[in-house]
Amino acid sequence: MLKIEKIAIVGVGLIGGSVALRLKQADAVGEVIGVGRSSASLNEAMGLGVIDRALDLTEAAALADCILIATPVRQMPEIFSAIAPHLREHALVMDAGSTKQDVVAAARLQLGTKISQFVPAHPIAGREISGVAAADALLFENKKVVLTPLTENSPALVATAAALWRACGAQVSTMSAESHDAIFAAVSHLPHMLAFALVDEFAARPNAKTLFSFAASGFRDFTRIAGSSPEMWRDIALNNRAALLAEMDAYLIKAAQLRALIARADAPQLEALMQRSHDAKALWLAGELDHFRDESV
Amino acid sequence: MLKIEKIAIVGVGLIGGSVALRLKQADAVGEVIGVGRSSASLNEAMGLGVIDRALDLTEAAALADCILIATPVRQMPEIFSAIAPHLREHALVMDAGSTKQDVVAAARLQLGTKISQFVPAHPIAGREISGVAAADALLFENKKVVLTPLTENSPALVATAAALWRACGAQVSTMSAESHDAIFAAVSHLPHMLAFALVDEFAARPNAKTLFSFAASGFRDFTRIAGSSPEMWRDIALNNRAALLAEMDAYLIKAAQLRALIARADAPQLEALMQRSHDAKALWLAGELDHFRDESV
Numbered sequence: 261m262l263k264i265e266k267i268a269i270v271g272v273g274l275i276g277g278s279v280a281l282r283l284k285q286a287d288a289v290g291e292v293i294g295v296g297r298s299s300a301s302l303n304e305a306m307g308l309g310v311i312d313r314a315l316d317l318t319e320a321a322a323l324a325d326c327i328l329i330a331t332p333v334r335q336m337p338e339i340f341s342a343i344a345p346h347l348r349e350h351a352l353v354m355d356a357g358s359t360k361q362d363v364v365a366a367a368r369l370q371l372g373t374k375i376s377q378f379v380p381a382h383p384i385a386g387r388e389i390s391g392v393a394a395a396d397a398l399l400f401e402n403k404k405v406v407l408t409p410l411t412e413n414s415p416a417l418v419a420t421a422a423a424l425w426r427a428c429g430a431q432v433s434t435m436s437a438e439s440h441d442a443i444f445a446a447v448s449h450l451p452h453m454l455a456f457a458l459v460d461e462f463a464a465r466p467n468a469k470t471l472f473s474f475a476a477s478g479f480r481d482f483t484r485i486a487g488s489s490p491e492m493w494r495d496i497a498l499n500n501r502a503a504l505l506a507e508m509d510a511y512l513i514k515a516a517q518l519r520a521l522i523a524r525a526d527a528p529q530l531e532a533l534m535q536r537s538h539d540a541k542a543l544w545l546a547g548e549l550d551h552f553r554d555e556s557v
Numbered sequence: 558m559l560k561i562e563k564i565a566i567v568g569v570g571l572i573g574g575s576v577a578l579r580l581k582q583a584d585a586v587g588e589v590i591g592v593g594r595s596s597a598s599l600n601e602a603m604g605l606g607v608i609d610r611a612l613d614l615t616e617a618a619a620l621a622d623c624i625l626i627a628t629p630v631r632q633m634p635e636i637f638s639a640i641a642p643h644l645r646e647h648a649l650v651m652d653a654g655s656t657k658q659d660v661v662a663a664a665r666l667q668l669g670t671k672i673s674q675f676v677p678a679h680p681i682a683g684r685e686i687s688g689v690a691a692a693d694a695l696l697f698e699n700k701k702v703v704l705t706p707l708t709e710n711s712p713a714l715v716a717t718a719a720a721l722w723r724a725c726g727a728q729v730s731t732m733s734a735e736s737h738d739a740i741f742a743a744v745s746h747l748p749h750m751l752a753f754a755l756v757d758e759f760a761a762r763p764n765a766k767t768l769f770s771f772a773a774s775g776f777r778d779f780t781r782i783a784g785s786s787p788e789m790w791r792d793i794a795l796n797n798r799a800a801l802l803a804e805m806d807a808y809l810i811k812a813a814q815l816r817a818l819i820a821r822a823d824a825p826q827l828e829a830l831m832q833r834s835h836d837a838k839a840l841w842l843a844g845e846l847d848h849f850r851d852e853s854v
Contacts, residue, residue, distance in 0.1 A: 443768060448773065453812075455834075456830060457830075458747075458748065459837050462743065465850065466852035467853070471744050472840075472846055475745075478683065478749065482751070482781070487835055491828065494827045498822055505819060510758060518753070527791055530794060536760055537756040537783045538785070540757070541756050541783045544772065550766070553764070553766060555763035
């Protein structure tokens with residue numbers, strides 16, 4: 261049974277706040293210390309019962325058994341640098357960023373010999389809303405959390421990290437940071453880019469009003485992720501640039517192939533492509549993943 | 558108050574069945590005659606109370622005051638040809654196809670001098686499910702229906718067509734078939750192609766199982782429309798080929814521009830694009846369409 265005496269949540273927003281709420285509900289934490297740049301949002305978090313008190317980053321680092329950094333990834337190098345001299349010897353440090361190789365590189369640089377205390381984590385539970393008011397103890401229920409442990413991590417520390425996310429209701433997977441970034445470039449970062457591009461394309465048209473007035477539920481769902489935070493997604497795109505560019509290139513080739521089928525009115529091949537896609541979608545929704553290819557790449 | 562003595566529904570599936578159910582509920586129709594290729598599905602429609610009786614196409618055409626052709630677009634030329642000799646003098650003929658210029662061309666060719674009786678219609682109310690069992694009297698409630706009237710149509714006939722769809726709960730717009738096809742190539746047909754391409758791209762990968770196992774709600778919504786009928790969408794893509802190719806080209810240019818921003822790590826421009834997209838999405842969802850450009854094109 262996981263019990264963390266003091267957890268410091270750095271960045272008390274949707275993710276950090278939801279972890280705090282769930283761990284409190286599960287009685288898996290003694291005290292939740294909030295750290296943030298805005299005293300207004302820390303007061304809000306206190307008022308919502310998400311955190312027990314607010315402290316400065318270095319004070320919190322000196323007290324905490326576990327430090328969860330749930331800020332935009334761009335702020336993490338500075339946070340690693342600030343906490344490094346103050347970390348307790350056995351404290352667990354985790355992030356919750358959507359990209360991993362960049363965070364690991366920053367952690368190595370800033371934490372130095374304390375890098376063994378850092379277990380990189382990515383909870384797959386985004387929403388278009390943000391802020392502590394959106395925090396939800398059930399946010400991670402049956403969602404996936406990916407850990408990308410370092411060779412320096414002790415098995416015990418990785419087990420504690422996994423136990424924390426399981427206490428939040430999540431299913432924990434582990435893989436390398438490189439695999440993580442390649443997989444999420446495909447299934448998450450690429451679709452976000454494609455959705456942003458589509459909405460911006462239409463918004464720039466002279467007849468944008470007409471287009472949007474006839475856009476219906478298919479367009480709404482296709483572009484839901486274009487409502488995501490521009491600041492956060494700018495960082496994800498740039499921090500996972502190499503993998504994302506590879507995915508964009510592969511997709512643009514695929515889209516050009518589909519265009520060619522339409523241009524030459526190749527009805528059989530066009531229907532075959534759509535049927536494969538239709539069937540894959542149905543299998544995925546049904547959870548029938550064993551029908552898909554599973555070769556190492 | 559609309560009252561149609563006898564309506565013939567050719568193709569009693571989701572769309573045709575939903576029209577029948579709603580018109581019956583609204584007491585806007587005397588008798589619903591079903592026409593279809595499969596006696597099993599006609600029996601099902603009868604059992605569900607969607608149609609009152611089933612007849613052959615030519616028998617139905619000779620009796621009906623209104624004929625709604627709700628089949629895949631590809632079958633329409635043959636249907637127009639079959640009904641032409643049998644149409645009652647004042648009967649209204651409508652289709653419910655997702656493309657309009659191709660249907661109008663087929664109608665002109667097959668209906669000859671009776672073309673004035675044909676009012677092209679496109680109800681914007683797709684679902685991924687099909688078949689009469691999915692028919693729903695509320696399918697068109699507050700949805701848009703686009704009519705693309707012909708110069709040969711009398712104002713009275715167009716008014717009857719509009720009244721029928723309003724009786725189904727829909728908001729009726731009119732425009733040219735050319736405008737219709739250009740608009741829906743953008744807001745509907747293009748996103749469908751992009752979603753089909755993405756799912757097929759991942760399904761073909763050696764690590765497809767891993768990709769699909771980490772795909773989450775963003776991917777699910779982005780690709781929902783990839784679950785649509787391959788047969789129907791093959792036809793839409795080919796029947797609206799010119800407009801769709803123009804949209805695919807515009808989109809591929811836009812996506813390549815976004816790729817270039819990422820490749821050169823242009824954080825300000827990247828964030829600006831995402832912010833424009835984010836804001837446009839929010840305005841659209843809020844129904845604030847007056848913020849968008851509205852210039853004739």
